[in-house]
Amino acid sequence: MRQVAIIGIGQTAIDEAWDSSLRELAGNAVLSAMHDAGRETTASLFVGNMMSGIINGQNNLGAMLADWVGLRGAEAVKIESACGSGGAALRAGLMAVASGDVESAVVVGVEKMTDRTPHEVTAALATAADADYEVDMGVSFVGLNALIMRRYMYEYGWKHADFAPFAINSHANAMHNPFARLHQKISVEDFEKSAMIATPINLLDASPIGDGAAAVYLVPAGSLEAGAPRVVIAASAACTDTIAVHDRADALFLTAAQKSAQEAYKQAGVMPKDIDVFELHDAFTIMCALSLEACGFAERGKGVRLALDGEIGPKGRVPICTRGGLKARGHPVGATGIYQVVEVVQQLRGECGPTQVDGAAIGMAQNIGGSGATIVTHILKKE
Amino acid sequence: MRQVAIIGIGQTAIDEAWDSSLRELAGNAVLSAMHDAGRETTASLFVGNMMSGIINGQNNLGAMLADWVGLRGAEAVKIESACGSGGAALRAGLMAVASGDVESAVVVGVEKMTDRTPHEVTAALATAADADYEVDMGVSFVGLNALIMRRYMYEYGWKHADFAPFAINSHANAMHNPFARLHQKISVEDFEKSAMIATPINLLDASPIGDGAAAVYLVPAGSLEAGAPRVVIAASAACTDTIAVHDRADALFLTAAQKSAQEAYKQAGVMPKDIDVFELHDAFTIMCALSLEACGFAERGKGVRLALDGEIGPKGRVPICTRGGLKARGHPVGATGIYQVVEVVQQLRGECGPTQVDGAAIGMAQNIGGSGATIVTHILKKE
Numbered sequence: 001m002r003q004v005a006i007i008g009i010g011q012t013a014i015d016e017a018w019d020s021s022l023r024e025l026a027g028n029a030v031l032s033a034m035h036d037a038g039r040e041t042t043a044s045l046f047v048g049n050m051m052s053g054i055i056n057g058q059n060n061l062g063a064m065l066a067d068w069v070g071l072r073g074a075e076a077v078k079i080e081s082a083c084g085s086g087g088a089a090l091r092a093g094l095m096a097v098a099s100g101d102v103e104s105a106v107v108v109g110v111e112k113m114t115d116r117t118p119h120e121v122t123a124a125l126a127t128a129a130d131a132d133y134e135v136d137m138g139v140s141f142v143g144l145n146a147l148i149m150r151r152y153m154y155e156y157g158w159k160h161a162d163f164a165p166f167a168i169n170s171h172a173n174a175m176h177n178p179f180a181r182l183h184q185k186i187s188v189e190d191f192e193k194s195a196m197i198a199t200p201i202n203l204l205d206a207s208p209i210g211d212g213a214a215a216v217y218l219v220p221a222g223s224l225e226a227g228a229p230r231v232v233i234a235a236s237a238a239c240t241d242t243i244a245v246h247d248r249a250d251a252l253f254l255t256a257a258q259k260s261a262q263e264a265y266k267q268a269g270v271m272p273k274d275i276d277v278f279e280l281h282d283a284f285t286i287m288c289a290l291s292l293e294a295c296g297f298a299e300r301g302k303g304v305r306l307a308l309d310g311e312i313g314p315k316g317r318v319p320i321c322t323r324g325g326l327k328a329r330g331h332p333v334g335a336t337g338i339y340q341v342v343e344v345v346q347q348l349r350g351e352c353g354p355t356q357v358d359g360a361a362i363g364m365a366q367n368i369g370g371s372g373a374t375i376v377t378h379i380l381k382k383e
Numbered sequence: 384m385r386q387v388a389i390i391g392i393g394q395t396a397i398d399e400a401w402d403s404s405l406r407e408l409a410g411n412a413v414l415s416a417m418h419d420a421g422r423e424t425t426a427s428l429f430v431g432n433m434m435s436g437i438i439n440g441q442n443n444l445g446a447m448l449a450d451w452v453g454l455r456g457a458e459a460v461k462i463e464s465a466c467g468s469g470g471a472a473l474r475a476g477l478m479a480v481a482s483g484d485v486e487s488a489v490v491v492g493v494e495k496m497t498d499r500t501p502h503e504v505t506a507a508l509a510t511a512a513d514a515d516y517e518v519d520m521g522v523s524f525v526g527l528n529a530l531i532m533r534r535y536m537y538e539y540g541w542k543h544a545d546f547a548p549f550a551i552n553s554h555a556n557a558m559h560n561p562f563a564r565l566h567q568k569i570s571v572e573d574f575e576k577s578a579m580i581a582t583p584i585n586l587l588d589a590s591p592i593g594d595g596a597a598a599v600y601l602v603p604a605g606s607l608e609a610g611a612p613r614v615v616i617a618a619s620a621a622c623t624d625t626i627a628v629h630d631r632a633d634a635l636f637l638t639a640a641q642k643s644a645q646e647a648y649k650q651a652g653v654m655p656k657d658i659d660v661f662e663l664h665d666a667f668t669i670m671c672a673l674s675l676e677a678c679g680f681a682e683r684g685k686g687v688r689l690a691l692d693g694e695i696g697p698k699g700r701v702p703i704c705t706r707g708g709l710k711a712r713g714h715p716v717g718a719t720g721i722y723q724v725v726e727v728v729q730q731l732r733g734e735c736g737p738t739q740v741d742g743a744a745i746g747m748a749q750n751i752g753g754s755g756a757t758i759v760t761h762i763l764k765k766e
Contacts (some may be wrong), residue, residue: 058514059463063756064624075621080461082443099482131441238458240446373446
């Protein structure tokens with residue numbers, strides 16, 4: 001496999017984009033990434049998306065989008081791994097370039113979720129879980145995460161307020177990200193008083209849905225001028241776990257996150273301590289704790305400690321969600337994995353202003369599909 | 384890129400499988416392919432599927448299926464290109480193995496369509512077309528193909544009965560395929576008297592939906608014993624065209640089929656005359672004619688001639704749909720592309736009984752998503 005570099009990034013501001021269609025959102029991100037890369041075309045297009053068939057009545061997104069952005073004729077395909085679709089699409093584009101099959105690829109993640117009622121969107125999100133053995137029993141996706149969070153609190157003795165620093169950090173960082181969905185500082189009091197969704201998960205534990213698209217432009221690293229600064233994909237690893245949470249021997253450990261992170265560390269030749277910035281999948285605050293533990297940044301049951309000790313901010317020991325995370329940048333599900341990678345690139349390029357991690361040279365993005373069922377980890381390096 | 388071989392195939396009989404779930408269908412095909420390959424596991428799983436989110440309330444198919452078939456932990460992902468999802472998934476699996484990232488992959492196509500009403504399935508199928516500029520105007524997927532067929536008949540002077548040999552050939556061949564949906568010989572009279580669906584397409588112009596799954600097992604060709612007989616993937620090429628038919632300069636020519644076939648011929652170092660068997664995408668009889676023309680087997684407007692001259696049967700000059708094609712083997716949309724590849728492998732292995740093409744050594748499978756929007760072509764060779 002040849003090494004692959006990311007030479008362009010693009011993203012739309014996450015919002016309720018009632019004046020933009022699915023194709024316009026995705027197209028704008030693709031064109032931004034091409035512009036940023038200084039390229040006018042690409043050999044192939046990979047689209048990460050979860051629910052356009054259900055929500056937008058549109059499948060065949062690859063062809064639809066290639067047509068729209070002026071890439072008629074190019075190879076184009078959609079990849080779906082629920083909320084992990086973006087990360088999975090990046091892996092597919094990476095394989096195509098790394099294998100030598102194509103000389104360039106644009107990978108775009110897109111989701112347009114706000115055209116339907118909350119009830120319809122909740123039902124669509126539940127397709128990430130096990131239809132036969134979870135959803136058919138009446139549990140929603142937030143419900144599954146609530147069960148995990150309650151058990152975690154019981155096992156390790158944390159109280160709900162202990163999770164506040166995760167949400168507070170994400171909201172604080174999003175204040176400096178013009179593409180973020182929420183620009184609103186929150187306090188511990190706000191967190192505790194927030195409306196209950198599914199006990200113990202309240203509104204400020206949960207990431208907001210939204211409409212958005214993000215894209216990256218990939219080329220073989222060897223095709224770039226020698227010596228020029230570049231961001232390369234140093235590792236890419238995907239693993240699965242049981243789709244149903246109840247089938248796991250231990251519902252409080254993200255086995256697939258551990259496996260894919262370990263595999264990624266091996267590929268990149270790094271250890272957790274070498275990761276300068278970690279864009280993790282904070283769909284719910286409980287997922288922050290579980291991700292930090294599974295990836296080797298905290299011991300079992302101690303992920304919350306890291307946040308309480310102030311170590312997760314941009315100047316902390318393990319900076320996470322530096323652009324707002326899913327919690328405040330927003331979670332347009334199929335696009336999220338690419339937003340994470342775009343944000344790591346921004347950190348490695350030093351473009352993050354007040355939330356810039358000093359000297360960031362190695363960053364990790366981890367995207368989760370389902371309640372830990374599909375986990376894709378990428379490590380990027382500045383060279 | 385290293386060369387990749389197909390060492391195992393599996394398929395379920397296409398039917399209204401009311402007693403099998405989506406996971407059971409797909410799982411049975413995966414396990415059959417692993418058994419056929421003599422392997423007990425695989426490093427990665429690629430799932431081709433179009434509409435499980437809409438029809439079955441299930442996304443995250445990769446994780447769901449890996450879990451079900453005992454591959455917990457393995458990389459697993461779903462690829463969607465409408466009715467071309469199977470071919471696109473094969474390409475994704477091929478890239479993963481060819482790049483050196485994994486040492487084996489199972490690619491499975493699956494669709495379970497008969498649990499919903501015909502109206503719901505028709506709406507789900509329409510997501511392959513342009514939601515904003517075709518479907519929103521009220522046209523269905525069969526309606527789009529009917530417009531193309533009518534124009535073709537007008538431009539080239541063919542009458543409806545001239546398309547009968549395509550359907551008759553597929554039905555005749557399916558009689559010898561135990562996995563086919565329809566086992567029913569038809570005559571020109573049957574064809575002409577069949578119920579009208581969308582003028583000029585009648586029931587016997589159109590392929591039936593169904594529930595089914597098919598799978599192939601991929602390994603690097605270099606990992607196999609030297610000199611032993613093998614089936615290798617000699618070419619793989621995907622191209623797109625406009626998603627909306629009305630955006631094409633010429634609605635009667637499958638530009639993406641031509642481009643992907645030409646690219647595949649180049650990769651494999653062959654010409655159309657070298658193709659011993661061609662499993663084409665006969666979703667409607669008109670697509671047989673257009674595919675034969677775009678891929679260089681007939682001149683523009685003369686695809687029908689080839690069928691009328693008796694050249695498309697297993698003993699003809701251009702054998703197509705040798706196991707029944709979409710028309711009679713059946714068209715479980717996201718699975719179809721893998722059924723086609725499985726059938727080409729059967730031909731190259733000489734396992735097709737009365738519809739065996741004598742001395743078949745090179746076969747082509749072409750899978751179409753939308754009305755010619757996404758086209759994936761694979762050429763397999765017996766070595």
